[in-house]
Amino acid sequence: MADEPRTRTQRKADVLELLSAKVADTWVATSDGDGPYLVPLTMAWFDDRIVLATARDAPTARNLVARGGARLALGGTRDVVMIDASLERTLPVADAGAVGEAYAAQSDWDPRTAGDGYVFLVLLPARVQAWREVNEIPGRTLMRDGAWLV
Template sequence: MAEEPRSKAERKADVLAKLSAPVADAWVATADGDEPHLVPLTIAWFGERVLLATDTGSPTGRNLAAHGRVRVALGGTRDVVMIDAVLERTIPVAESGPAGEAYAAQNDWDPRTAGDSYAFLVLRPERVQAWREVNELAGRTLMRDGVWLV
């Protein structure tokens, strides 16, 4: 039997805990025309933004540079966080400053050591949804148009 649905405030707190957890792994989906691309990546939460680190020549890097849209998913099928975001900027690892420091502090890998082809992709969330069971589908949208609804 499913637990009672969480309030929006509880869901937001759970989302922020997942985003800022050590070594936060996520599924990252981009597309190039009709060709979808899905890859597991480790993310960081920095200044209300999702940070990805990837080779700019990878499908994720190329798709984001060309189209600027991404979907990031965290959690299992019974504790979902879904984030639709836009690429705000790309920061070469050598110029990453506080963003690079924050990413390395949250994760078990420092992309600043991976070479000049790597960059941090700064994603601005536009929509955030979170739910566990069917009883949380209503009210699952916690952010719309980049504004928290909580």
């Protein structure tokens, strides 16, 4: 039998804890128009934004720049967080300022040492959903149109 469902307030707190965890990993899904592309990346949570780092010419970076959005997944199958986000900006790692500092502080590597071929992708969450079991599917949407519902 499943545990009692968490309140939306508790789910939001759990999501924020997961986003700000040291070395937070996420699956990032983008599309090039012909089909999906899925890759695991380490992320940072900074200023209510998701920050990814990857090679400038990687499919994830190219797809985000071309299409403007991605779906991210965190957690396991019994503690799911799904995030739909839009690309707010792309920053060369050498000119990232506070974004680069925040990423390096949360991550286990510093992309600023990887050279000019890397960029930071700053994503603005638009929708966040979180659930553990079927009893948490009702009310799973915690953010809609970029605004927290709790």
